[in-house]
């Protein structure tokens with residue numbers, strides 16, 4: 001479609017929306033978490049107006065243009081060669097004192113929703129990074145440090161307003177359009193455009209097992225050379241619903257051999273936390289910290305992970321078990337990557353250990369991986385495009401290594417951590433579910449319009 005024709009869309013929009021045709025190739029100025037796979041669109045519409053969103057998707061349908069939606073800007077899937085619907089600035093978060101729910105708009109970020117809830121003595125199921133978009137996190141299923149207590153994010157989802165690719169505005173909830181709700185909760189990222197979500201909140205102190213709205217937070221560092229001890233600990237560790245454990249395999253800023261850094265949230269008092277973590281303390285970390293952190297500051301330790309710009313990807317794989325072979329392979333993959341050049345030093349592998357006992361009791365939505373308690377996520381991070389190939393190899397090598405230690409043979413991928421080239425059954429658990437999702441999207445929604 002010629003640019004002059006796209007310009008005709010501008011005249012169909014209200015004055016509250018901004019219509020822009022990018023003056024040059026789309027790169028750094030997008031302020032995305034990553035510049036990897038950024039595609040220059042024909043136009044960007046920045047809006048806070050449902051009726052304009054309806055106009056955009058209808059226009060795109062009629063002119064056979066693709067649309068991609070941008071919320072928090074933390075994925076590689078928010079640009080296309082058609083129209084970008086940029087909803088980043090539409091970030092109202094409203095607390096309802098009547099029923100203790102929160103409604104948020106599509107640009108609302110994780111940290112802001114936590115702050116609004118925390119300000120009322122409540123908490124929400126959210127992710128680990130304050131700058132991730134809350135809507136998309138919920139659309140994918142939603143993992144996070146409170147998952148062991150509250151289940152998946154979709155278990156807290158009450159309703160959503162959804163604009164389909166034909167421009168229809170639906171209220172979607174277990175009561176209203178329940179079949180659409182089922183797909184939206186877990187496979188919702190290409191279903192349409194969500195303009196609002198309503199979620200549950202929970203009493204803060206009761207959920208965190210405390211009286212002062214704080215969480216016990218510890219970090220412990222080990223040289224990666226102690227793989228066997230770390231793996232041995234992980235294979236016998238039994239975490240209860242009060243513990244969320246993250247393990248980062250990273251190169252120190254000054255260079256040198258990689259390190260394992262555990263960060264742990266414990267929901268309870270310090271004595272119980274230290275008892276639960278005794279196995280790790282007994283391994284004598286080379287560095288450790290322990291402190292109580294207010295709920296609303298709970299994610300601050302991972303602030304760096306949300307930094308925008310440069311090239312990064314997240315391509316996670318779900319695991320039932322990690323063993324020494326798996327960890328060794330991950331360390332080797334990181335060492336090989338680092339030896340490729342001087343620009344890859346911020347790359348890492350993140351392992352998340354989030355007990356899904358509570359999540360397994362729920363069957364909300366189509367999210368298929370409630371049996372998976374461990375996620376392994378390689379994150380290559382660099383600024384020079386010539387490192388793309390090494391970065392891709394790193395992602396493949398880490399996934400392969402992680403599977404070496406696993407007891408489950410098939411590849412399991414969470415849509416929030418997808419690379420984009422997975423088989424449908426890897427994302428959706430089975431061919432049957434994948435077909436059902438595809439069928440729903442094709443029958444009710446024009447998937448060729450809402451892309452990615």
Ligand SMILES: Cc1cc2nc3c(=O)[nH]c(=O)nc-3n(C[C@H](O)[C@H](O)[C@H](O)COP(=O)(O)OP(=O)(O)OC[C@H]3O[C@@H](n4cnc5c(N)ncnc54)[C@H](O)[C@@H]3O)c2cc1C
Nearest residue numbers: 070071072073074075077078106127128133136142143194
């Ligand atoms: C640093 C980092 C930390 C992360 N931590 C977690 C975590 O703790 N838990 C977890 O579950 N996931 C986590 N993720 C994954 C994250 O949830 C997904 O990448 C998510 O898609 C990012 O959403 P966004 O709005 O920030 O990104 P965007 O790139 O803006 O959006 C991603 C995609 O979601 C869809 N989308 C966004 N908004 C809408 C909307 N309003 N309507 C319809 N579709 C929409 C679009 O398809 C879009 O392309 C993390 C990702 C990063 C980069």
